[in-house]
Amino acid sequence: MIVNLLIKMKKLLYISGILTFFVLMSFTYVDFFSSMTKVDYIDGSKTLKFTTKINTSHISDAIKINPNTAGFEAEVKRYVNNNFDVYINGSPKTITFTGSQVSGETVWVYFETGGVSDISTMKIKNTILLSAFPKQFNVVSIAYKGSQKVMNFQRGKEVNEVSF
Structure with a gap:
């Protein structure tokens, strides 16, 4: 009886030790490297x-x-x-920087490209922070005439293309 109780106590201590380890590991600082870009087409x-x-x-x-x-x-x-870099239907487009804003831990960057009438393909080269941070992950979300497309970029995959 006492032996069974000691075995159960030992198992309980072992399990609680493992759980404590995982709880403490969950508080380990891990830096996440990402940028997100939203692209909106203004038809007018x-x-x-x-x-x-x-x-x-x-x-x-x-x-x-x-x-x-x-x-x-x-x-x-x-x-x-x-x-x-942005390519519309195979042609490079000039990007015009329209501003930026620092808001605490976030920098918002605004830019645009004009003269876009119809898009059949959009190719983007996005190397933002890829050389500085090996685990950097960039996401671009595109809204064009009711269609939504998402592109992902990381080291080794700096260029992506979507069709509309």
């Missing part, structure tokens, strides 16, 4: 509007400038222009 102006959400400290580390300094927006503009 034949424009694609891009809104990109990037972690403030990650972009700051990548461009080597403090987000609270005057030159931050100019560096973000240069960085996005060098790391995001």
Whole structure:
């Protein structure tokens, strides 16, 4: 009787030790590297509007400038222009940077491309933060004339294409 009770207590202690280990491991700090871009087609102006959400400290580390300094927006503009390309129906489009906004842990970046009448294919090259963070994962969500498409980018898959 006492032996059975001791065996049950030993099992209970073993199981509670394992559970404690997993609970403590769940509090381990893991940094998640991602950016998200929403693309909206504005039919009236034949424009694609891009809104990109990037972690403030990650972009700051990548461009080597403090987000609270005057030159931050100019560096973000240069960085996005060098790391995001759009091709509509096989033709490259010029991206026009329209602004950025630091909001705590997030930097919002706004840019657009005009002269887009009809889209049969859209190819995007998105290397935002891929060279700075090996596990970076970028998502682009496109809304075009009632259609919704999603693209994913990471190291080794920097270019993606969708058809409408």
